[in-house]
Amino acid sequence: MRKNDKVICNCCGRAIREEAAVPREEFLHVEKTWGYFSEKDGEKQEFDVCEACYDEWVQGFLIPAKIHEATELL
Numbered sequence: 001m002r003k004n005d006k007v008i009c010n011c012c013g014r015a016i017r018e019e020a021a022v023p024r025e026e027f028l029h030v031e032k033t034w035g036y037f038s039e040k041d042g043e044k045q046e047f048d049v050c051e052a053c054y055d056e057w058v059q060g061f062l063i064p065a066k067i068h069e070a071t072e073l074l
């Protein structure tokens with residue numbers, strides 16, 4: 001989430017490291033608008049997760065996340 005122009009990890013509450021308002025740390029930003037087939041129909045949810053919390057979250061998956069080698073510089 002954004003607070004005072006800082007990105008805060010919703011999971012652990014830690015601020016993502018920034019220099020001159022540019023994130024110097026990777027994080028996951030999620031935006032989801034739930035639709036008709038959801039019990040949250042019409043609700044938009046948004047959150048940010050730091051890399052440490054992301055790793056912990058993904059390690060709990062029964063089927064591991066697919067990993068591809070990025071061939072282009074982003």
Ligand SMILES: [Zn+2]
Binds near residue numbers: 011013014049051053
């Ligand atoms: Zn975190």
